[in-house]
Amino acid sequence: MKTFLHALQSFLERLRTGAHQDPVRDWLAMIVLSTTILAAIIVWNAWIFDTISNGSALGPAATTSPAVFNSSSLEVIHTTFADRAAEEAKYVTGVYRYTDPSQ
Numbered sequence: 205m206k207t208f209l210h211a212l213q214s215f216l217e218r219l220r221t222g223a224h225q226d227p228v229r230d231w232l233a234m235i236v237l238s239t240t241i242l243a244a245i246i247v248w249n250a251w252i253f254d255t256i257s258n259g260s261a262l263g264p265a266a267t268t269s270p271a272v273f274n275s276s277s278l279e280v281i282h283t284t285f286a287d288r289a290a291e292e293a294k295y296v297t298g299v300y301r302y303t304d305p306s307q
Contacts, residue, residue, distance in 0.1 A: 218225070255262060294300045 252262065295302065
């Protein structure tokens with residue numbers, strides 16, 4: 205780690221002083237770094253694909269809790285549909301008359 209920090213400090217110092225730069229070395233460093241990052245991305249995606257294709261989950265397993273069921277809300281829904289059916293029946297049986305305003 206100390207060698208890396210020393211090399212980084214030396215590189216930054218040469219940039220500041222305007223020392224001779226080696227374009228071949230710089231391109232080679234960029235290509236090696238890009239290739240390393242690309243290889244890491246490919247390995248990471250292959251591992252994720254393998255994990256998911258085997259049926260595993262990423263991250264901690266989700267905990268399931270029993271659903272809270274409120275029967276009063278279900279009764280409200282049934283009552284609403286019953287009221288709508290009763291209103292529809294009034295139109296069908298002729299209790300309500302529809303007057304066409306265009307005539």
